[in-house]
Amino acid sequence: MPLIADQIQVLAAHLDHAMLGARETDRLTSTHPDLSLEEAYRVQDEGIRLRLSRGEKQIGLKMGLTSEAKRQQMNLKSPVYGVLTDRMRVEEGSVFALKGKIHPKIEPEIAFFIAREIRGVPSLDEALDACSGVCAAMEILDSRYVGFKYFSLPDVVADNSSSAYFVLGRTILDPRAADWSSLEMVMKVNGEKAQSALSNSISGNPVRSIVQLCELLSGRGLTLPAGSIVLAGAATQAVQLAPGMEIALEVQKLGSVTLRCSNE
Ligand code: OOG
Numbered sequence: 266m267p268l269i270a271d272q273i274q275v276l277a278a279h280l281d282h283a284m285l286g287a288r289e290t291d292r293l294t295s296t297h298p299d300l301s302l303e304e305a306y307r308v309q310d311e312g313i314r315l316r317l318s319r320g321e322k323q324i325g326l327k328m329g330l331t332s333e334a335k336r337q338q339m340n341l342k343s344p345v346y347g348v349l350t351d352r353m354r355v356e357e358g359s360v361f362a363l364k365g366k367i368h369p370k371i372e373p374e375i376a377f378f379i380a381r382e383i384r385g386v387p388s389l390d391e392a393l394d395a396c397s398g399v400c401a402a403m404e405i406l407d408s409r410y411v412g413f414k415y416f417s418l419p420d421v422v423a424d425n426s427s428s429a430y431f432v433l434g435r436t437i438l439d440p441r442a443a444d445w446s447s448l449e450m451v452m453k454v455n456g457e458k459a460q461s462a463l464s465n466s467i468s469g470n471p472v473r474s475i476v477q478l479c480e481l482l483s484g485r486g487l488t489l490p491a492g493s494i495v496l497a498g499a500a501t502q503a504v505q506l507a508p509g510m511e512i513a514l515e516v517q518k519l520g521s522v523t524l525r526c527s528n529e
């Protein structure tokens with residue numbers, strides 16, 4: 266049975282409380298097994314509306330499950346999107362407090378700055394034309410679901426596609442400055458290589474993630490707003506964060522992005 270607007274609000278408020286209280290919760294499909302993808306995006310919309318009503322600003326969108334490594338890690342099959350707000354942005358090189366988080370993980374990404382609104386589904390070239398810059402990035406995921414695993418596509422979408430925080434590298438290159446599909450990406454933990462991949466692991470070419478995002482948005486009657494930051498999705502599996510960990514992502518041409526986890 267389709268969910269009515271009130272039920273969408275109840276589910277969104279439930280996930281919102283879990284986030285604010287840093288508590289794990291059962292996946293929504295354990296009580297709503299028929300939750301559709303379309304309803305899940307409405308739960309996501311409502312969760313974002315709650316955050317915006319507390320003063321947060323939408324500053325971008327994230328694509329998820331755009332690499333085979335991630336789809337295998339999470340046992341899910343197709344790309345999804347989520348929303349980024351200003352409060353999710355963490356400064357490059359800063360200390361990240363693990364306190365108040367549920368079970369955060371970090372993953373290596375590439376980000377695009379969208380200068381012009383994209384309506385409909387662009388070609389790769391049109392997507393790049395709408396960009397003003399490209400940088401290295403890391404996303405910190407923090408699923409609200411118990412154990413951070415075995416959820417379904419509607420569960421992850423309702424949970425804003427697990428997005429919690431993100432950090433952008435300081436080097437921002439012109440969108441035409443490189444071939445974004447052939448960059449080496451190495452994520453180190455305490456100086457040791459933990460994950461590595463070529464950037465073509467992301468949708469064959471991270472620029473294609475923008476196209477896929479536009480497909481998902483236009484399927485819902487939405488456009489990609491000018492001024493958005495777009496995370497293209499992780500190139501590799503995510504790594505669980507632990508106290509004292511130092512994470513450094515090095516991306517060919519785009520330089521490095523670092524973060525240190527606090528001791529508590
Ligand atoms: C879903 C979000 C995946 C990515 O970059 O692939 C994602 C999850 O892994 O919980 O953000």
Ligand code: MG
Nearest residue numbers: 329404498499
């Ligand atoms: Mg991600």
